[in-house]
Amino acid sequence: xxxxxxxxxxxxxxxxAAKRQQAAHxxxxxxxxxxxxGVVSDALRFSYEIVCEGTxxxxxxxxxxxxxxxxxxxxxxxxxxxxxxxxxxxxxxxxPTPEVVQGRELEVTALEIV
Amino acid sequence: MTEPRLVEVRQKVLKQNDLLARSLxxxxxxxxxYVVSLxxxxxxxxxxxxxQTLMELKSGRRVAAIVGDLATDNDAARLARAGVPxxxxxxxxxxxxxxxMVERALDSWALNELDYLFIENVGNLVCPSSYDLGEDLRxxxxxxxxxxxxxxxxxxxFNTADVAVITKMDLAGPAEFDLVAARYNxxxxxxxxxxxxxxxxxxxGMSEWFQFLQAALAIAVSx
Numbered sequence: 217x218x219x220x221x222x223x224x225x226x227x228x229x230x231x232x233a234a235k236r237q238q239a240a241h242x243x244x245x246x247x248x249x250x251x252x253x254g255v256v257s258d259a260l261r262f263s264y265e266i267v268c269e270g271t272x273x274x275x276x277x278x279x280x281x282x283x284x285x286x287x288x289x290x291x292x293x294x295x296x297x298x299x300x301x302x303x304x305x306x307x308x309x310x311x312p313t314p315e316v317v318q319g320r321e322l323e324v325t326a327l328e329i330v
Numbered sequence: 331m332t333e334p335r336l337v338e339v340r341q342k343v344l345k346q347n348d349l350l351a352r353s354l355x356x357x358x359x360x361x362x363x364y365v366v367s368l369x370x371x372x373x374x375x376x377x378x379x380x381x382q383t384l385m386e387l388k389s390g391r392r393v394a395a396i397v398g399d400l401a402t403d404n405d406a407a408r409l410a411r412a413g414v415p416x417x418x419x420x421x422x423x424x425x426x427x428x429x430x431m432v433e434r435a436l437d438s439w440a441l442n443e444l445d446y447l448f449i450e451n452v453g454n455l456v457c458p459s460s461y462d463l464g465e466d467l468r469x470x471x472x473x474x475x476x477x478x479x480x481x482x483x484x485x486x487x488f489n490t491a492d493v494a495v496i497t498k499m500d501l502a503g504p505a506e507f508d509l510v511a512a513r514y515n516x517x518x519x520x521x522x523x524x525x526x527x528x529x530x531x532x533x534x535g536m537s538e539w540f541q542f543l544q545a546a547l548a549i550a551v552s553x
Contacts (some may be wrong), residue, residue, distance in 0.1 A: 218460060233337065233341075263484070325340055328334050330335075
């Protein structure tokens with residue numbers, strides 16, 4: 217389970233950003249997460265709570281925006297959203313779609329601070 | 331009492347690792363060494379496959395390996411019998427290698443005296459997928475005894491790898507391994523993925539893999 221070290225990195229990023237803003241506390245961390253990032257959101261939430269203790273993020277919320285996987289279909293010449301990371305093929309024409317446009321994200325987008 | 335306010339951050343969580351991996355990649359390229367990492371579940375035959383690869387390459391090429399393991403140096407000891415330089419990374423409780431660990435293991439190694447460097451990750455099909463190590467090629471291995479649906483169970487690691495290797499093909503019969511289904515499942519999670527079907531024990535399928543490595547090095551050093 218590497219979510220603990222991922223959660224640690226999130227706390228470090230948020231703590232540094234809060235310090236730059238001269239904020240005393242972080243209320244909420246907003247995160248974008250793609251299914252191909254290799255990070256499981258439930259495990260991350262669990263780890264996050266633990267690593268926030270004793271930091272300016274203690275008791276804060278982690279809001280995770282779970283992104284769908286978007287691929288480029290060369291046959292349709294269009295971007296398509298696929299339902300499952302187990303089947304990377306165009307939902308319209310069925311062509312295999314190796315080119316992943318979105319789905320690997322693991323990114324802190326914003327903070328709510330006081 | 332100050333009001334809560336929203337600030338934009340926009341930072342990749344693994345930015346530090348990604349930056350370090352990029353600088354490692356530049357270092358590898360400058361030294362002319364082709365770097366291959368291996369990921370798989372425990373017991374898939376990664377070490378045997380790697381040992382055979384090292385044995386084959388060492389006659390004409392300069393090769394070395396870094397081996398990640400949770401607690402033991404058993405794999406490093408097994409690989410050392412191949413007679414090439416081996417370095418061990420003991421990760422303790424950490425379930426994956428990251429770029430920092432690789433950088434530390436490289437230390438003062440003269441990379442320009444190598445043609446190939448192999449990095450064997452910790453046996454785990456989940457955690458290593460998130461961490462770029464600066465490698466040129468990431469190999470995911472699955473053995474015939476693990477079942478043909480492995481790619482569907484661990485799509486992320488198959489998707490982030492470049493090449494798949496099906497190992498222990500000599501056991502395909504007794505294990506009732508469905509090769510067609512396995513290939514189909516790999517293509518489903520990673521369309522177009524190159525697949526090698528090998529037995530490191532009997533040597534079957536290994537020559538295709540060696541040819542692939544030779545060609546990959548030739549391309550890498552010509553760039």
